Amino acid sequence: MLSERICMFHEYRDEIKELSNKNPHFHKIFEEHNALDDEIATLEASGTDDLKIATLKKKKLYLKDEIYRMIQEHKDAHAPNH
Template sequence: MRKTDTLQDNRDVITELRQKDSHFANIFDEHTQLDQQINHLEKDLVKHASRDEEIEQMKRRKLQLKDEIYKIIDKNKLQSHA
């Protein structure tokens, strides 16, 4: 996968993986939920100020999930082209 590929660029692969791989579906869903929670908290300035550490932990977890998602996508692409 090119470094510039985004999740949007891989939506067909993601759709396929979510249907056939329950682990992938779970981590993708968790990533999506974290993204929504982080965005919500960052928009609420009062909550954001009191939850900076929690937000940072969420961002770290989201990044771990994203790395795992891309590894699975890459592996699937390699298997598809083999």
């Protein structure tokens, strides 16, 4: 399932795989982000209230920012020293 969900973060594929295997918090928020993505798509297709969808999108964006922050920290920690 992980490989199917990396497309939004395709340029960080390797980092996501490594972080998902080594960091339970990262794995949790990555999965939560994906679950929200599915829920939003379902609600949009069913014509659910826009306020509910907007609230879920804000939460998803917050998680996306957290995912990117953790990826960047991981990349910085593993960058070769110059």
